[in-house]
Amino acid sequence: MSALPIAAVERDTGIPKDTLRVWERRYAFPQPVRDDKGERLYPAEQVEKLRLLRRLLDQGHRPGSIVAAPTEALAALLEPAGERGREPADPGIAALIDLVRLHRSAELRATLQQHLVKLGLQRFVSELVAPLSRAIGEAWLHGEIGVAEEHLFTEHVQNLLRSSISSLGTGSRSPRILMTTLPGEEHILGLLMVEAMLAPEGVQCISLGAQTPLADIAQAARDGQFDIVAVSFSAAFPARQAFRGIEQLRDALPASIALWAGGAALHGKRKRIDKVQQIAQLDDLLDALTDWRKAN
Amino acid sequence: MSALPIAAVERDTGIPKDTLRVWERRYAFPQPVRDDKGERLYPAEQVEKLRLLRRLLDQGHRPGSIVAAPTEALAALLEPAGERGREPADPGIAALIDLVRLHRSAELRATLQQHLVKLGLQRFVSELVAPLSRAIGEAWLHGEIGVAEEHLFTEHVQNLLRSSISSLGTGSRSPRILMTTLPGEEHILGLLMVEAMLAPEGVQCISLGAQTPLADIAQAARDGQFDIVAVSFSAAFPARQAFRGIEQLRDALPASIALWAGGAALHGKRKRIDKVQQIAQLDDLLDALTDWRKAN
DNA sequence: CTCATTGTTTGTCCTGGACAAAGTGTTGAC
DNA sequence: GTCAACACTTTGTCCAGGACAAACAATGAG
Known part of the structure; x- marks a missing residue:
């Protein structure tokens, strides 16, 4: 679990092999270790930084100015978006995010179901699911929740939507x-x-x-x-x-x-x-x- | 739709770029055209053959003996497996495959639902869904159904299973x-x-x-x-x-x-x-x- | 300010070489 | 005849370092 070969990094970060190699050449990052065959092995913390870079690129930053920067500086770059864009979160949404973070599957499901019945399918989707997924995405962007939690959320919502649609x-x-x-x-x-x-x-x-x-x-x-x-x-x-x-x-x-x-x-x-x-x-x-x- | 760049071929066939290039070097196939920048452009019929090759590889054939062979010879290779492995298909399964092939969504759903109620969830899965997916996979392997039909089938079964599980x-x-x-x-x-x-x-x-x-x-x-x-x-x-x-x-x-x-x-x-x-x-x-x- | 032009950045493609792991065939022991 | 150990062949993936067009930023003219 300490170091990954280049193909695994491509899968985990979504950054193509070619790009990983060209970044190394141009910006001196990442700097993977080499195994006995001379092949790249990316230490876990560099993979972590690569994931962070991917998020920043999605936000509109450009590689030249961020790839070489130290990790701390990058973490700071995520903040402004957080402060600027984060509305005084809807308490209902915040509560749901907490349930996701704490793996409270049963309660999460029950709460979602409750909202669904109260709002009706269409309003449930446009007023709750849409902003909630955005909030979950942002929380992930800021490292507040992990991939597993995001998947868990997606699964529950999917199940709920699918069965509602089926029943129509x-x-x-x-x-x-x-x-x-x-x-x-x-x-x-x-x-x-x-x-x-x-x-x-x-x-x-x-x-x-x-x-x-x-x-x-x-x-x-x-x-x-x-x-x-x-x-x-x-x-x-x-x-x-x-x-x-x-x-x-x-x-x-x-x-x-x-x-x-x-x-x-x-x-x-x-x-x-x-x-x-x-x-x-x-x-x-x-x-x-x-x-x-x-x-x- | 006439010729695809290498990245698109990788996505469509699942064969990595590196492998496509090395096959070209070793087996003289594929032989993509070059555009004005000197980059590979794969004609549609070569992409089609590549898809066929992918299926044959999944069946256990080895590249050395099939990549260079003419397309007609390859099509023939698919047949034996069809004759040998194909049991006198369960009429229920054959009927369902027909519904998939003909895009009869409503009937497909109704028929599946019917089987589910009759068999109960567990037997529905082990006695119907499992052999049916295998049959669908084989039908795709032999080019009898397309990707879209396979997706359609998967979606319907997923919906059915998810709502059954939810209701438990x-x-x-x-x-x-x-x-x-x-x-x-x-x-x-x-x-x-x-x-x-x-x-x-x-x-x-x-x-x-x-x-x-x-x-x-x-x-x-x-x-x-x-x-x-x-x-x-x-x-x-x-x-x-x-x-x-x-x-x-x-x-x-x-x-x-x-x-x-x-x-x-x-x-x-x-x-x-x-x-x-x-x-x-x-x-x-x-x-x-x-x-x-x-x-x- | 708006639009066109020039310069820079960046991802993707290229060639040709290398090598280990998987697969195949052969030999020899029981 | 079956099985294990060995050597040989095939095959996918990696590497280096170069190239270039498309996207982007900066600059200047109207």
């Missing part, structure tokens, strides 16, 4: 929507939130889960006579790759099928793509749906 | 089991099947979903006072990597916490690891559970 039964009205994520995007919580917003409106939502290759999406959309294809991107997904993927998918789809794209990766970027409906917020989904139904 | 409520008896997959393994159907087998026995199952880093698993297992950690591996996961991961996880866990490992990746390999309970079949889970309860 298959929608019967148009449009028919095919939902999935592109290759490289494994997070499906966003997708489920979309489904939870739309299913109560009688929409026929079919999800393919994560990472469907472009060609297969297009094929399935035609075969299944769908009206709309919806894809979602988490904050962790590189924005450029997202836009490239959306453009390619738009080209692969017949003009008669609409393409909806949303998620944290697209926020803040003002880039627009022709003939693609970009969804900035969950609530916008309902407007987009109304528009579509008017037009068809 | 949290178990109250010991042991407490923490379930997840290791980094690189994104398939969680196996995990859900395990949970579905154990939850009716009153076991407290907590799932972290896919790809939890080793260190976080160990941490969470200690923090949550779990008795057992269970990990699963799909057929697509490379066996060597699985064994290495299991060994590392065993070392990271305190001796008081048991480690259970199972899944298609471990089948056929007779390798045993000390102090790890290897689960060959789903039914063995119940025996393992009985053993654990006797011993504790």
Whole structure:
């Protein structure tokens, strides 16, 4: 557990091998030990710093100014965002985060269930789950919770959303929507939130889960006579790759099928793509749906 | 859609860039075109052959004898396995596969639901879902269904299993089991099947979903006072990597916490690891559970 | 301030070499 | 004939160091 080979570091941090080597050459960090074969072995604390760097890059920092900096200076860089962006957290959300942090599975589930019943599915998603996931993401960004806790949270919410959606039964009205994520995007919580917003409106939502290759999406959309294809991107997904993927998918789809794209990766970027409906917020989904139904 | 850069081919086929280049050097295949910057562009039909090669490798063929061979010869190689291994398929399973192939979502769901009610959760999993997933995997291997259809099937089964498990409520008896997959393994159907087998026995199952880093698993297992950690591996996961991961996880866990490992990746390999309970079949889970309860 | 131009940073790709681990085949003992 | 030990071959992954276009920042003109 003390030192990892380069392939493991790539998997754990999401930083490609090539980039790890070029950083070492240019910025003198990381500086892995070498084993008897001369291969790189990254000590745990350097991997930790690499994870931190990844977060900072996602926040918009540039490698030249942070890779070589000492770890303490980097930790400080995370703070401003914390102070600036952190609203006086909703007490309900703070309580839920505590449950996650303390591994109180049973209570977490019960509390979520309670909110769900009180708010109804759509408001539960847009008013609680969405800000809560953002808060969890931030807490992870600041090292306040671990990966396991984040996974635990995601699982519970997924279970809740899936069973709510299931109990609604298959929608019967148009449009028919095919939902999935592109290759490289494994997070499906966003997708489920979309489904939870739309299913109560009688929409026929079919999800393919994560990472469907472009060609297969297009094929399935035609075969299944769908009206709309919806894809979602988490904050962790590189924005450029997202836009490239959306453009390619738009080209692969017949003009008669609409393409909806949303998620944290697209926020803040003002880039627009022709003939693609970009969804900035969950609530916008309902407007987009109304528009579509008017037009068809 | 006509030619893909090397990074896209890696994503689509699962074959690493390094391997693609070394195959080109050694076996004169693939032979990508070069763009004006001198970078490789893989024509669609070569990518198709690469996908086929990937399937054959998973079946146990070796690169030296298949990479250079013409596509037609390779297609023929897939047949024998089909003829030899294919039992006179269970009519129920064949009917379900047809529903998947034809994108009959509503009927698929209804039929599955029907089987579930008839068989009960545990038999539904061990007698229907397990052989069905194997059959789906084979159908994909032989190109009879696409990625989208496979995803569709997985989603439906997941929804069904998750809501059944949810409706059981949290178990109250010991042991407490923490379930997840290791980094690189994104398939969680196996995990859900395990949970579905154990939850009716009153076991407290907590799932972290896919790809939890080793260190976080160990941490969470200690923090949550779990008795057992269970990990699963799909057929697509490379066996060597699985064994290495299991060994590392065993070392990271305190001796008081048991480690259970199972899944298609471990089948056929007779390798045993000390102090790890290897689960060959789903039914063995119940025996393992009985053993654990006797011993504790 | 807005837009176009120039300079810098940065990720990804390239070549060709190396080597250990996994796999295959052979030999010899029982 | 079966099994274990050995040598040989195959194969994936790593390495170094160079190159370049796309993204980004800085500068200057209208």
